Amino acid sequence: MFERFLSSETKYLRTSEIRDLLKLTEGKNVISLAGGLPDPQTFPVEEIKKITEDVLTNYSDKALQYTATPGISEFRKELVNLSKSRGISGIDEKNIFVTVGSQEALYMLFNILLDTGDNVLVEAPTYLAALNAMRSRRPNFISVTVTEKGPDLNELERKVKESNANGKKVKLMYVIPTAQNPAGTTMSTEDRKRLLEIAVKYDFLIFEDDAYGFLVFEGESPPPIKAFDKEGRVIYTSTFSKILAPGLRLGWVVAHEDFIKEMELYKQNVDLHTPSLSQYIAMEAIRRGVIQNNLPKIRRIYKEKRDIMLEAIETYFPKGSRWTRPVGGMFIFAWLPEKIDTSKMLEKALQRGVAYVPGASFYADYSGRNTMRLNFSFPKKEELTEGIRRLAETIKQELST
Ligand SMILES: Cc1ncc(COP(=O)(O)O)c(C=O)c1O
Structure with missing residues (x-):
């Protein structure tokens, strides 16, 4: 009704398909494999209660007051330590910036760094809300195929060369190297180093989103790309949403002082x-070890749920499908037979009582029409098997028509 009053930038905003989907399933007997929420069992409720009481007793004058824009100084010092536990060294408080979730970090940095038409490398698929935050800047996306091992670096380098040859340099790559959302893939340490070498060689920035770096439940979590960065070329962000509670809305950035x-x-x-x-x-929560002590429990719960979902997929999914086997995080990504368009199939899945996110939303160019993202962190264990069973029935039905 009031569209004529909207700014041209607002007109580029897209609603999140995940959110629209969640709305569709609310209050219905639908098992949602669509969301991306942590399991509430992982929230250290009693510890947070105690801490909140202590904080209000000991620091109410500061904790209820306005504070400095980059974050509370003592907290930033703790974030230096937390980042060091991920292998990031050579930083101090001046390299840390506290944000309202890592989403705010993404939004602010894309706005700070990107102009219309700038060349940006993104994984295909990649995190939907990052794509949408970038879209409002109207960059030129260069998509790099994600294989089971993360982005295909040969393809990446070829595309960077092509772009340079056409006189338009790549400015930035947004990448989620560990337990990627949506693909669930994790890059090897070797590939991380190689990606940084390519960035150095062709002079572009790396914006590393380490949302799931602490959530690797099988094997060791590889060091972030930032751990190998000697010149401040990598901007790193992570979040408390998956390791403490998303309701606190806390994320942080580790970057060169110039960006801070x-x-x-x-x-x-x-x-x-x-x-x-x-x-x-x-x-x-960091000082008292609440986060570090709670991580094994989170990893155990998510590993168990991943195993249940994988087993159900292996049992029920039709031939011609393939899927990732994540070593961490909250998602499995599946490629179905080419004939299937998962966006079109969604309505039928909802009728059968299961929701998922059609994969096209995670591709900058909306390709990946036969893919889907499946969340295993939030549904209850019994829902995981039943949800996949319902989904497999929908797929088989679709294949037979
Ligand atoms: C890859 C990735 N980055 C960033 C976020 C944003 O999370 P938050 O704003 O809660 O830190 C998410 C949330 O799901 C995510 O999956």
Whole structure:
């Protein structure tokens, strides 16, 4: 009704298909494999209660007050330590910036870095909300195929060369190297180093999203690309959403001071600072070891759920399908026989009582029409098997028509 009043930028905004989907399934007998929520069993509720009480007793003057834009100084120091536990060294408080979830970090940095038409490398598929945040800047996406081992680096280098030969350099790559959302893939340490070498060689930035770096439940979590960065070329972000609680809305960035300064200017116009109370709670959670002590439980729960989902997929999915076998995170990604369009099939799946996210939403060019993302962290164990069974029936039905 009031469209004529909207700015041209707002007109480029797209609603999240995941959110639209969740709305469709609300209150119905639908097993949702569509969402991306942590299992509430992983929230350390009693510890957070105790910490909150202590914070309000000991620091209420600061925890309920406005604070500095880059984050509370003592908290940033703790974030230096937490980042070091992921193998990132040579940083101090000046390299840390606290954000309202890592989503705000993505949004701010894409706005700080990207102009219309800039060449941006993205994985195909990649995180939907990052794509949407980038889309509002109207960049030129260069998609790189994700294989079982992460982005295909030969294809990547070829595309970077092509782009340079056409006189348009690549500015940035947005990448999720560990337990990728949606693909569930994890890059090897070797590939991480090689990607950084390519970035150095062709002079582009790497924006590394390590949302699931602490959530590897099989084998060791490889060090982030930032751990190999000697010149500040890698901007790193991670989040408390998967290791403590998403409701606190806390994320952080590790980056060269030059980027941190720009973020400070930008955030002053957005929301002044990240909620002080959340920062104090997370700071105490790190100091008291609540996060580190809770990680084994989170990993155990997610591994068990991944196993249940994988077993159901192996049992029920028709021939001609393939899927990832994630070593961490919350998602499995599946490729169905070419004939199937998962966006079109969704309505039938919902009728059978199961929801998923059609994979096309995770591709910058909306390809991947025969793919889907399946979440195993949130549904209950019994729902995982039944959900996959219903989904497999839908797929078989679709194949037979
Ligand atoms: C890859 C990735 N990055 C960033 C986010 C944003 O999370 P938050 O804003 O809660 O930190 C998510 C959430 O699902 C994600 O999967």
